[in-house]
Amino acid sequence: MDVDNFFHTDAQLPYRSQRKATIREGIAARLRRVCPDMTETEFQSLVDEMAEKQLQSERRLSDW
Secondary structure, eight states: OOOGOOOSHHHHHHHHHHHHHHHHHHHHHHHHHTTSSSOOOHHHHHHHHHHHHHHHHHHHHHHH
16 A cells, blocks of 8 residues: 555645655664665665555554
8 A cells, every 4th residue: 555645635745755754764774784685676675665664554543
């Protein structure tokens, strides 16, 4: 599922982009130390997937 589907207005898109960048940065910093043998493509794919899951989780929690 694409996180973009969770943000319903154009006004939320800048927040989503900024939040995703922040999440990606944090995940990448932590994972880089434990995944030094991954190729850059594999690493970026993993970071993207984890960031999407985090954003989905945050969105679900904010709907409560």
